[in-house]
Amino acid sequence: MLERTASPLLAIENLQAWYGESHILHGMNLEVQAGEVVTLLGRNGAGKTTTLKSVMGIVPQRTGSVRLEGKELIKLTSDKIAKAGIAFCPEERGIFASLDVKENLFLPPELKPGGLSASRIFELFPNIKERLRSQGTKLSGGEQQMLAIGRILRTGARLLLLDEPTEGLAPVIIQQIGKTIQMLKSQGFTILLVEQNFRFASTVADRYYIMEHGKVVERFKNSELDAKLEKLHEYLGV
């Protein structure tokens, strides 16, 4: 077991979630300390995305406890959870076709002080600045992913939920996203990351949780990664 500090930024306890009749999460337990990058690993269908969506309040049927800085969120709707200081970047990126790039970037409102300025985001992702007038979905996959991450950095949320930000992207873009995550970490952002690609995850993560059948089956630190590799292959089936 890892050491526990008194007050994690995000504490998930016995989280259960359902989509209609299907019971997806069977008692998730997870903690994220302020300033950490924590990665959820697991096979497809293990419940990683559902965990993020349950924290964000997007899955309507959920029980258990999700606390941000001690504040209980389990009964709140997603707009209230966003206002508490969490931002979500979905796997499908969620770029709006009826909005241009600029409108997409400025869509999430600033909910708290401390977000990045637009000019800082343009520094991180210069491609976006050049295409502000384009339709959001006309961007390349990589640019869309940068836009999807960039727009939630403005909101002032200090906890970011990133769902497979590297999926389907070219290595050079994956590198750029890795650098961005490291920069965010150095700025004190806290990140809960879902990844299939643990080689990428190992470049940014402090700790890992492995999920299977809707709960956590293993947790370890990045320094333990090498020792856990064999077990990891077994869990992920790679």
Added chain:
Amino acid sequence: MFEIFGIPSQALFGQLLIGLINGSFYALLSLGLAVIFGMLNIINFTHGAQYMLGAFAAYLLLQLTGLGYWPALVIAPILVGLSGIVIERTMLQWLYKLDHLYGLLLTFGIALILEGVFRNYYGSSGQPYQLPPSLSGGQNLGFMFLPNYRAWVVVTSLVVCFGTWFVIEKTRLGANLRAATENPTLVRAFGINVPRMITLTYGFGVGLAALAGVMAAPIYNVSPQMGSDIIIVVFAVVVIGGMGSILGAILTGFGLGVIEGLTKVFFPEASNTVIFVIMAVVLLIRPAGLFGRTA
């Protein structure tokens, strides 16, 4: 006096004006329907009755409180819009995830009830509503006589329609609306209160119908079935323009009003059916409508 294609210019421009007037109402009403459909996924069959409510609100404000046209132009849409908000909160909000058919049946039922209630108390003959004195009279343009009130209706409708289009397509608020139309779940997860936005959108769309009703009161009579008379044509306009397209609703509304007017000049026998003929042709060639996007 001169002739165009053998038609006296007076008659041509007269019908063109009538076409523009009708088009003004078609545009205002189909715009409201398009906005509501986009956000709520509901085909609002109560729209005609809400237009009628707007006219009756103006009539009753005058009868009961002595407030005339200008205050009614503001108060009636607000009152009717609020009644729409009550309908949305108490009934429509439960239907968004169901098939279109349920929303259509519910709103159709509400329309029948409203119409029935007003017919019961006010009969079906219609009540006159006086022109506001400041807009009586007209201008002689040389080639035709333009009544001031009609010019006011066309200009106001254009301003309101394009103002609405501008807000939806070019502003931050409009970007929120468009995004929520596409993916309400994600927009809500960004911290935007989407259910409240939906409620206000319905209130706004209904308010537009009521505004059209107030403007129509001095031209047509204030009668319980005025809504069902016009709404059939408006739905044809919406089908032609494409459900959910804002600009499509506006342009098709005015365009078909004018086409209807010109048909009255050149081939009067077809003037009542021309819109439906166009609808049939459009449905055959472009089922999603002229401005609609196929899903």
